[in-house]
Amino acid sequence: xxxxxxxxxxxxxxxxxxxxxxxxxxxxxxxxxxxxLTGGGDxxxxxxxxxxxxxxxxxxxxxxxxxxxxITGQALSPMPxxxxxxxxxxxxxVGTVAPTLTGVDFNGETVTIGPGGGPKVVMFLAHWCPHCxxxxxxxxxxxxxxKVPDDVEVYAVSTAVMPDRGNLPSSWxxxxxxxxxxxxxxxxxxxxxxxxxxxxPYVVYLDSEHxxxxxxxxxxxxxxxxxxxxxxxxx
Amino acid sequence: MSxxxxxxxxxxxxxxxxxxxxxxxxxxxxxxxxxARARMMTELGPYGLAMAFFVAVTAVAxxxxxxxxxxxxxxxxxxxxxxxxYPAALVLGLSFRWAWLRFVAFGLAVVxxxxxxxxxxxxxxxxxxxxxxxxxxxxxxxxxxxxxVITIPTMAGVAFALILLFVLLAHVADNRGDAA
Numbered sequence: 001x002x003x004x005x006x007x008x009x010x011x012x013x014x015x016x017x018x019x020x021x022x023x024x025x026x027x028x029x030x031x032x033x034x035x036x037l038t039g040g041g042d043x044x045x046x047x048x049x050x051x052x053x054x055x056x057x058x059x060x061x062x063x064x065x066x067x068x069x070x071i072t073g074q075a076l077s078p079m080p081x082x083x084x085x086x087x088x089x090x091x092x093x094v095g096t097v098a099p100t101l102t103g104v105d106f107n108g109e110t111v112t113i114g115p116g117g118g119p120k121v122v123m124f125l126a127h128w129c130p131h132c133x134x135x136x137x138x139x140x141x142x143x144x145x146x147k148v149p150d151d152v153e154v155y156a157v158s159t160a161v162m163p164d165r166g167n168l169p170s171s172w173x174x175x176x177x178x179x180x181x182x183x184x185x186x187x188x189x190x191x192x193x194x195x196x197x198x199x200x201p202y203v204v205y206l207d208s209e210h211x212x213x214x215x216x217x218x219x220x221x222x223x224x225x226x227x228x229x230x231x232x233x234x235x
Numbered sequence: 236m237s238x239x240x241x242x243x244x245x246x247x248x249x250x251x252x253x254x255x256x257x258x259x260x261x262x263x264x265x266x267x268x269x270x271a272r273a274r275m276m277t278e279l280g281p282y283g284l285a286m287a288f289f290v291a292v293t294a295v296a297x298x299x300x301x302x303x304x305x306x307x308x309x310x311x312x313x314x315x316x317x318x319x320x321y322p323a324a325l326v327l328g329l330s331f332r333w334a335w336l337r338f339v340a341f342g343l344a345v346v347x348x349x350x351x352x353x354x355x356x357x358x359x360x361x362x363x364x365x366x367x368x369x370x371x372x373x374x375x376x377x378x379x380x381x382x383x384v385i386t387i388p389t390m391a392g393v394a395f396a397l398i399l400l401f402v403l404l405a406h407v408a409d410n411r412g413d414a415a
Binding site: 016019020023026027029030031033034035037038039126128129130131132164165166167198199200201217218219 | 236237238239240241243244247248251278279281282286289305307358367368378379380381
């Protein structure tokens with residue numbers, strides 16, 4: 001077996017030191033570049049997005065991607081993490097009044113999702129979830145095409161925020177030309193919990209008195225979304 | 236050092252690995268056409284195992300950083316890749332003493348590369364319409380997404396491919412040495 005560092009048998013100049021030097025140089029260059037481009041400081045937030053803020057009534061955090069949420073009312077029953085569209089036959093929350101959510105959007109403007117106004121679509125979306133990443137532009141296009149009944153209000157809730165996973169919610173919603181209100185959930189995803197969130201995307205359909213009509217978990221695409229939105233008209 | 240810095244550093248290493256794979260493939264084609272293979276094997280071959288070992292140790296270190304320092308919880312497919320990479324690092328270290336162990340490392344890298352490719356495809360093309368993301372830790376989720384393409388399985392896949400390349404290089408060079 002040939003040993004590392006052995007001189008080549010053909011009498012030419014060995015590439016070994018050159019290779020080792022090149023690897024070391026590249027490592028140093030990569031490290032310096034990484035430090036220079038990121039600042040290199042310690043994390044303000046790490047891991048699962050737990051940045052010290054808590055549920056409703058707490059301070060905001062998450063690099064501006066999460067914020068305090070006030071929740072009023074009885075929480076909905078948890079929905080299992082399976083792709084489904086619920087109705088009264090399989091969802092005990094159908095017919096019950098959903099909690100009122102009060103918080104802010106990315107600009108710090110107050111957003112309230114509660115009784116009053118017309119029927120509502122409340123979409124809970126996670127920025128790191130590929131299904132949400134595909135569903136958001138579909139919903140945005142339906143809205144842009146006027147495929148939502150006039151009396152129906154559509155809200156997005158940015159939840160389950162994990163800044164380390166990239167695709168930060170603030171830029172994500174802007175990039176997808178989402179023009180409807182966005183409520184920021186807190187770092188503990190309290191709003192999602194209060195609404196009994198299942199698998200993402202998680203959508204709760206409410207009538208004008210804020211009672212649950214149906215809930216969906218999973219990605220469904222334009223046709224199903226449009227049908228569910230149309231069914232809300234006049235509710 | 237922040238996680239963002241580590242992400243970028245490892246992304247640069249991944250890009251370097253991709254470049255090395257591209258250069259090696261091109262060199263092999265050129266060498267086959269020009270007959271320069273013998274010199275290339277003689278020059279690079281003796282460092283093959285050392286470079287494979289270095290790649291594996293770096294991959295293990297990155298993996299441990301993400302799970303133990305950055306608190307990124309490994310998903311099911313991440314664990315499968317770990318089951319290949321961690322023993323591969325150990326086996327490559329031992330293969331300096333027992334050369335036949337390189338074949339074990341080669342096998343582990345083949346399996347690991349397969350899992351990495353499957354995992355990356357899972358991220359790029361999640362389940363069709365009707366799929367959903369679990370609240371906890373889906374394999375289709377991306378803890379790291381640098382430059383919009385370099386995710387953790389991308390890094391692992393490049394590392395496995397480099398290990399394959401370097402082990403192959405060492406093996407061919409040794410065979411040529413034995414034949415001589």
